[in-house]
Every structure is written in structure tokens, then in C-alpha cells.
Amino acid sequence: MLSLLCAFSVLPLNIFLPTLPSIAADFHADYGLISLSIAGYAAVSAILELTMGPLSDRFGRRPIALTCLVVFVAGSIGCALATNIQVFLAFRVLQATITSCYPVSMAMIKDTAGKDQAASRIGYAAMAAALAPMLGPTLGGVIDEAWGWRAIFWSLGLAGTALFALCWFTLDETNKNRSSTIRQQLEAYPTLLRAPRFWAYGLCMAFSTGTFYAFLAGAPLAAKVVFDIPPAMLGFYMGTVTAGFVVGSFVSGRYARGYPLTVTMIAGRIVACAGPLIGLVILFTGARHPVAFFGPCILIGLGNGLTNPSAFAGALSVRPNLAGSASGLAGSMMILGGAALSSMTGAVLTEANAAYATLCMMLLAAVIGLIAAFYVLLLDRREALA
Structure with missing residues (x-):
């Protein structure tokens, strides 16, 4: 389950790369502006990495993972329905919340394993996370050719919904020693x-x-x-x-x-x-x-x-x-x-x-x-x- 979360957390970064020219043409936007869907995504991801990890220490790993999936699904649907480049980029930023599932998954591995065993499990999770960006552009190109670029984001939304359901029924809380206050996390x-x-x-x-x-x-x-x-x-x-x-x-x-x-x-x-x-x-x-x-x-x-x-x-x-x-x-x-x-x-x-x-x-x-x-x-x- 955690390997799947890790893989899915990196897939949206590059699955749509083959479609960037199509998106630019559809929105009559400059290609440099469209590239913000990559740079902005990465910048928001870095900020979220700093915030979601501490929040998972305070409120638990499971609620943070589920919340990230909900926001990601909303962002994916918004990208699919976007009528202009500004709306597309705004919802693309919401998609970046899925990246927080990676550090949360790493923390869950640490919660349930010793230091040496955690390294082994993280190795397998990292392997899954590496396979996703290898296959992502090819998959995105196939979907684009068959149904258009919007179908990629509909597919991500559907996959995110399925993953949310899977996590809801199978993902248990692993943080048994939550911090008592937000201040403790700020420290x-x-x-x-x-x-x-x-x-x-x-x-x-x-x-x-x-x-x-x-x-x-x-x-x-x-x-x-x-x-x-x-x-x-x-x-x-x-x-x-x-x-x-x-x-x-x-x-x-x-x-x-x-x-x-x-x-x-x-x-x-x-x-x-x-x-x-x-x-x-x-x-x-x-x-x-x-x-x-x-x-x-x-x-x-x-x-x-x-x-x-x-x-x-x-x-x-x-x-x-x-x-x-x-x-x-x-x-x-x-x-x-x-x-x-x-x-x-x-x-x-x-x-x-x-x-x-x-x-x-x-x-x-x-x-x-x-x-x-x-x-x-x-x-x-x-x-x-x-």
C-alpha cells in the first residue's frame, strides 16, 4: 500500500509532459507560461514537504494522506475542466498536494519498522517511486493520442479516487505517539x-x-x-x-x-x-x-x-x-x-x-x-x- 502511495505521489509530475504543446495550443498560451505547471508544482511540493510531515506527527499519518488525496482529486478534476490557463495552473497547484504522500509514507514505514528494516522497506518503496516517472510520459502520450490531454487529468482523478477508497479501507494509523500541540511541532x-x-x-x-x-x-x-x-x-x-x-x-x-x-x-x-x-x-x-x-x-x-x-x-x-x-x-x-x-x-x-x-x-x-x-x-x- 505504501509503495503504491509513493509511486502515485510522483506520477503526476511528468505524466502530462508529452501533452504540453497541446495544452498551450488549446489555451492559446505561451509555452513558457505552460511550463509553470512544472516549476510551480515543484515549488509548492517543496513547501508541502515541510508542512505535511509535521502535521502528520500532530494529527496522524492516515488523515493527512487521505486529505492530500481528496485535494489531489479536486485539482485533477479542475485541470480537466479548466477553460483558461490561469484556472489550469491554479488547479495544477492543488494537484501538488499528492507529493506529500511520499514523506508521510516514509514516516509510516519508520513507525512500523526498526532502523535497518526501514531501510529495506524504503528501498522497495523508492523502486516503485522510480518506476512511475519512467512509465508516466509514455502512458500520458498514449492517453493523449487516444482521447486528448484532458483525459490524462480525468484518469488521474479516477485513480486518485480509487486510491482514496483503498486507503480508507486498508490503511491503518501508525503514529501511536502524536504530539500534543502545534507548538511542539513548530519546535x-x-x-x-x-x-x-x-x-x-x-x-x-x-x-x-x-x-x-x-x-x-x-x-x-x-x-x-x-x-x-x-x-x-x-x-x-x-x-x-x-x-x-x-x-x-x-x-x-x-x-x-x-x-x-x-x-x-x-x-x-x-x-x-x-x-x-x-x-x-x-x-x-x-x-x-x-x-x-x-x-x-x-x-x-x-x-x-x-x-x-x-x-x-x-x-x-x-x-x-x-x-x-x-x-x-x-x-x-x-x-x-x-x-x-x-x-x-x-x-x-x-x-x-x-x-x-x-x-x-x-x-x-x-x-x-x-x-x-x-x-x-x-x-x-x-x-x-x-
Whole structure:
């Protein structure tokens, strides 16, 4: 159930991407204005990650998940019925509430499992969440061709209603130690931010995600100017990194419970560092085949799939009574880390350095994530000696 919630929380982000030109034409709107349906969605998602997690600590996980689904369904129906771009964007913002189901699901996993077992379960949930955006654009394109772009939002509304019914009958409340006041929740973030261990886990996740976003920012330009890859093939090459994440998440889910969190975190970061490093070595030898660039980048996805479930489980275990707040704050750190690395990569990219600069930025982010993972190991050893 929680894996399904995680998958559905990320599906609406990109399922409608193939239809953006159709939506722009239908509303006679500028394409740049239509793109706000992505940027605005992401911005609202980051804010909601910070608020819904603490609210789930105060009022319970189940009511927050159900409320998010209700608002999402309303937003989906509003998008389907929109008569102009302003109304469409307003209801698109309401759709962003579904993203809060991800941190709430992570908190529910932590509520029902120990630290090591939580890493394993989070690995499986992350695998489901990675599969959804891989399949989403294809599914959206098929629906658009058959029934038009509005059918995508009708389908999301119908799916959200079905998920609400499923959660209503099968999803039990897992937060047995709710905080007594909202003030207590407002004090949660300073408590977490004063914990060095939470910073270590959070920064490890942020820079792991940032490595992938650096790839997203630089790979399209490198594909065009260095490797002359046609757009149809670019989607395939970029999808291999997400496929690597799915594999890494599966391995984490299968084996993480047998090892300390730091083992899988450090192993994942080492694998992720190896990807851009190998790519740089190959490019310096003069190779100009797309596989020379995209092949090693698969290790980025594999390493992130190994690292993030354990790091997320660790972040939630710093203050178990604040699992919802920790989940929301960690999720926001991941979003902000991705946005920062994407912007930094875009700032240094030129047509002349596209491949090298992208790999260097990826390597920088991966190394910082590795340092954060080693800092967790240092904290573990200090506690063992204390």
C-alpha cells in the first residue's frame, strides 16, 4: 500500500509532459507560461514537504494522506475542466498536494519498522517511486493520442479516487505517539537542525539527488553538441540512469537489512563517484561514442538507489518521535539539493565543455555525498566509544 502511495505521489509530475504543446495550443498560451505547471508544482511540493510531515506527527499519518488525496482529486478534476490557463495552473497547484504522500509514507514505514528494516522497506518503496516517472510520459502520450490531454487529468482523478477508497479501507494509523500541540511541532525543525547526525544523513541525500539533477541539466546539451544524439534516442539514454536507480533500490530493499546503514550508504556513494570518474577517463582518451558518456552514468543511478533508502531511514531515526517532520525536512533538502546542483551545472555549461563540465559537476556532488556518508560513520564510532 505504501509503495503504491509513493509511486502515485510522483506520477503526476511528468505524466502530462508529452501533452504540453497541446495544452498551450488549446489555451492559446505561451509555452513558457505552460511550463509553470512544472516549476510551480515543484515549488509548492517543496513547501508541502515541510508542512505535511509535521502535521502528520500532530494529527496522524492516515488523515493527512487521505486529505492530500481528496485535494489531489479536486485539482485533477479542475485541470480537466479548466477553460483558461490561469484556472489550469491554479488547479495544477492543488494537484501538488499528492507529493506529500511520499514523506508521510516514509514516516509510516519508520513507525512500523526498526532502523535497518526501514531501510529495506524504503528501498522497495523508492523502486516503485522510480518506476512511475519512467512509465508516466509514455502512458500520458498514449492517453493523449487516444482521447486528448484532458483525459490524462480525468484518469488521474479516477485513480486518485480509487486510491482514496483503498486507503480508507486498508490503511491503518501508525503514529501511536502524536504530539500534543502545534507548538511542539513548530519546535521540531530546530531540534532536528541542531542534530549533526540529521545533517549528515540529509546532506548525503541532497548531494546524491543533486548528482542526478546535474546529469539532467547537462546531459541534453552534451548529447546534442558532442554526440549528435537524436531526441528520440536521448530519452532512451537518459532513462538508463533511472533504470540504474531502480536496480540499486531493489538491491537495497533485498539486502540492506543485513548490513549497517553506513555500509550501504558508503558503498552507494563509492559506486556513484566511480560513474563520472570513469566517464571522464574515457572521454580524455578521445572516445566520442554516446556509451562513453551515458554508460558510466548508469552507476550514478545505481549508487543513489543504494544510498538514499539507508540515508532516509537514518534521518527518520534521529528523532523517532519526529519521524514525520524529519521525513518532510529531508524531502525538502533533497528537492533543494537537486535544484541547486541543476542551477550550478547550467551556469557553468557551454557547448565547448558540455560533456566534461557535466561529469565534473556530477563527480563533485557525488564526492560531497560520500564525505557526508563517512561523517555518519565517524559519528557512529564516536557513540560506540562513548
